[in-house]
Amino acid sequence: MSEPFLQVNAVTKTFGGLHAVFQVSFQMNAGEIIGLIGPNGAGKTTLFNVISGFYAPNSGKILFKNLDISGKPPYKLARLGIGRTFQVVKPFAGLTVLENVVIASFVKYPQRRKAEKHAWQILEMTGLVDRANVQASSLTLAGRKRLEVSKALALEPTLLLLDEVVAGLNPTEADRTIELILSLRSQGITILIVEHIMRVIMNISDRVVVLNFGQKIAEGSPRDVAKNPEVIQAYLGEAPQ
Amino acid sequence: MSRKYLLLILFCGILLAVPSIVRDTFYLRIVTEAFMWIGLAISWDVLAGYTGYLNFGHGIFFGVGAYTTSILMNLCGWSFFMTLPVSALVAAVVAVIAGIPTLRLKGAYFAIATWALARAIQQMVLVASFTGGPDGMRLPPFLHPGFFYYTMLIVVGGVFALNWFLLEKAPFGLKVKAIREDDQSAMSLGLNPTKIKLQAFLLSAVPAGILGAIYAYWITYIDPASVLGDMVTDQAVVMAVFGGLGTLIGPAIGAVIIFLFKTYFWAYLSDYQVLYLIILGGVIAASVVFLPNGLWGTITSYRQSDKALKHEPVSSRSDDKGDPHV
Ligand SMILES: Nc1ncnc2c1ncn2[C@@H]1O[C@H](COP(=O)(O)OP(=O)(O)OP(=O)(O)O)[C@@H](O)[C@H]1O
Numbered sequence: 001m002s003e004p005f006l007q008v009n010a011v012t013k014t015f016g017g018l019h020a021v022f023q024v025s026f027q028m029n030a031g032e033i034i035g036l037i038g039p040n041g042a043g044k045t046t047l048f049n050v051i052s053g054f055y056a057p058n059s060g061k062i063l064f065k066n067l068d069i070s071g072k073p074p075y076k077l078a079r080l081g082i083g084r085t086f087q088v089v090k091p092f093a094g095l096t097v098l099e100n101v102v103i104a105s106f107v108k109y110p111q112r113r114k115a116e117k118h119a120w121q122i123l124e125m126t127g128l129v130d131r132a133n134v135q136a137s138s139l140t141l142a143g144r145k146r147l148e149v150s151k152a153l154a155l156e157p158t159l160l161l162l163d164e165v166v167a168g169l170n171p172t173e174a175d176r177t178i179e180l181i182l183s184l185r186s187q188g189i190t191i192l193i194v195e196h197i198m199r200v201i202m203n204i205s206d207r208v209v210v211l212n213f214g215q216k217i218a219e220g221s222p223r224d225v226a227k228n229p230e231v232i233q234a235y236l237g238e239a240p241q
Numbered sequence: 242m243s244r245k246y247l248l249l250i251l252f253c254g255i256l257l258a259v260p261s262i263v264r265d266t267f268y269l270r271i272v273t274e275a276f277m278w279i280g281l282a283i284s285w286d287v288l289a290g291y292t293g294y295l296n297f298g299h300g301i302f303f304g305v306g307a308y309t310t311s312i313l314m315n316l317c318g319w320s321f322f323m324t325l326p327v328s329a330l331v332a333a334v335v336a337v338i339a340g341i342p343t344l345r346l347k348g349a350y351f352a353i354a355t356w357a358l359a360r361a362i363q364q365m366v367l368v369a370s371f372t373g374g375p376d377g378m379r380l381p382p383f384l385h386p387g388f389f390y391y392t393m394l395i396v397v398g399g400v401f402a403l404n405w406f407l408l409e410k411a412p413f414g415l416k417v418k419a420i421r422e423d424d425q426s427a428m429s430l431g432l433n434p435t436k437i438k439l440q441a442f443l444l445s446a447v448p449a450g451i452l453g454a455i456y457a458y459w460i461t462y463i464d465p466a467s468v469l470g471d472m473v474t475d476q477a478v479v480m481a482v483f484g485g486l487g488t489l490i491g492p493a494i495g496a497v498i499i500f501l502f503k504t505y506f507w508a509y510l511s512d513y514q515v516l517y518l519i520i521l522g523g524v525i526a527a528s529v530v531f532l533p534n535g536l537w538g539t540i541t542s543y544r545q546s547d548k549a550l551k552h553e554p555v556s557s558r559s560d561d562k563g564d565p566h567v
C-alpha cells in the first residue's frame with residue numbers, strides 16, 4: 001500500500017483551556033490493528049470523537065484514504081465507511097436488538113427487507129442472534145457492548161474504531177470479543193482499538209500508540225512500547241488498570 | 242391474516258356507509274369531528290411518540306391551514322379544493338421555518354419554544370388586518386354534512402395509512418425512532434438527525450394544516466382563539482398521551498374516547514366547559530401515573546407478555562441473565 005489508509009496529522013482538540021488532544025500524529029495502513037492506549041483522561045475517546053466527526057479538531061487534519069475528512073459530520077463519515085463504538089454504550093434502548101442493527105444496515109441496504117437480512121447476518125457473527133427480538137434495554141453490559149460492535153459492523157466499515165469494547169467483560173466474554181476482532185481483521189477491516197486491558201492490546205495490536213495528557217508519548221510494536229520508560233512512567237504515575 | 246383484512250374491509254365499508262345510515266346531522270357532525278381529532282392526535286404523535294419531540298405548538302399548523310383557506314376563499318375567491326394544496330404548502334413552509342431553529346432544542350426547551358411560537362403567531366393573526374383580527378373570518382357557507390364527512394374521512398384515512406406505511410413499515414419509522422432513542426448513536430450510523438427530524442416535522446405539520454383548512458370551510462367561521470388557541474394543541478396532546486404515544490392506533494383510540502366524552506358533556510351538561518377541563522386534567526394526570534404507556538400501549542404490553550409466557554422458551558425471555566452468549 002503506497003498511501004496510508006488513515007493519517008492523523010498534528011490533531012489538537014481543546015476544551016476551554018484543556019488540551020484533551022495535543023498535536024497528535026500517526027498513520028494506519030489498511031488491514032492493521034492499532035492499539036491506542038494511555039491512562040484515564042489521556043484523550044483517547046476525544047481522539048475517537050475527532051476521527052469519527054463528533055468534534056472538529058481545533059487544528060490539524062485527518063485524511064481517510066487521502067480525503068480530508070476533518071470536521072465532516074459523523075453521518076457522512078459513517079457512510080464513507082468509518083464505524084465506531086461508544087465507550088459509554090448507546091443502544092437504542094426502546095428498540096429490539098435486531099432493529100438496532102437494521103438501522104445501521106440501511107446505509108448499505110436501503111430496503112427494509114434486505115437490511116433485515118443483513119442485520120441477521122451481523123448478529124450471527126457477533127453472537128447476538130438469540131437475543132435479536134428482545135429489547136436492547138434488557139441486554140446485560142456484555143450484550144450491550146456486543147450490540148455496539150454489531151451496529152458499527154452493520155455499516156460494513158473499512159475503518160472500525162473500538163472504544164473499550166472488552167473492558168468490563170468476564171474472561172470468557174472477553175475471549176469471544178477478541179476472537180471476533182481478529183476475524184474482522186482477517187476480513188480486511190482496519191481497526192483502531194482503545195483498551196486498558198494490556199493482555200488484549202499486546203495480543204492483537206500490530207502497533208501501539210500511547211497517549212498521555214493528550215500527547216503522543218510513544219509508538220511502536222507492543223513489545224517495544226511495553227519497555228518504553230516514558231510509558232512505564234505514565235502508567236505508574238497514574239493508577240494502572 | 243386474511244381475517245384481519247376482511248375486518249378492515251368491513252370497517253371501511255361501515256365508515257363509508259355511515260352518512261346513509263346516520264340521517265341525523267347532529268350525529269354525523271360528531272363522527273366528522275371525531276375524525277378530525279384522530280387526524281390531529283396521530284399527526285402530533287409523529288413528532289411526540291415516534292421522534293421524541295413534544296410539540297406544544299401543533300395548533301399552529303391547524304390554524305395556518307384554516308386561515309390560508311379562509312383568506313384564499315374570501316379575498317381571492319378561490320374554490321375550496323384549490324385552496325387545499327396551498328394550505329398544505331403554507332403549513333409545510335411554516336414547519337420548515339419553525340423547525341430549523343426549534344428542532345435543535347431538546348426536551349422541555351423544544352416544548353416551551355413551540356408553545357411560545359404558537360402564542361406569537363396567535364397574537365400576530367390577532368393584530369393583522371387581512372385576517373380580520375379578533376373578529377375572525379367568515380367563509381361562504383356550504384351546508385352539506387355528507388361532503389365534510391367524506392372529506393374528513395378520506396384525509397384522515399389517508400394520513401393514517403401514510404403514517405402506518407412510513408412509520409411502521411418503511412425504513413423511515415426506524416430512523417426517527419433511532420433519533421428518539423439516541424441521536425448521537427444514530428449519527429454514528431449514517432443518519433442525519435437534522436434532516437430526519439425536519440421530515441418528521443413535515444409529516445406532522447402538513448396533515449394538521451389540511452385538517453385546519455377543512456375545519457374552516459366546515460364550521461364557516463374562524464377566529465384566532467378557535468383555530469390558533471391552546472385548546473387545539475392541548476386536546477391533541479391529551480388524546481395521544483391517553484391513547485399511547487408512538488403506537489399510531491393508540492392516539493386514534495384516545496381521540497375517539499376523549500372527543501366523545503367531551504361531546505357528551507357539551508350536549509348534556511350546562512357547565513360543561515369548566516367540568517370538562519377539570520376532568521380532562523384529571524384524566525391526563527391519572528393516565529400518566531397509571532398508564533404510562535397509554536391505553537393502547539398498556540393493552541399491547543399485556544398481550545405481548547401473555548404471548549411471551551405462552552410461546553417463548555424461558556431462555557430467551559428478556560429478564561433472563563444466565564444466557565452464556567451475552
Ligand atoms: N466534552 C468534554 N468537555 C470538556 N472536557 C472534556 C470533554 N470530553 C473529554 N474532556 C476532557 O478531556 C480529557 C480527555 O478525555 P477522554 O475522555 O478523551 O480520555 P480517555 O483517554 O478516553 O479516558 P478514559 O480512559 O477514562 O476513557 C479529560 O481530561 C476529560 O475530562
Ligand SMILES: [Mg+2]
Nearest residue numbers: 044045046087
Ligand atoms: Mg475514553
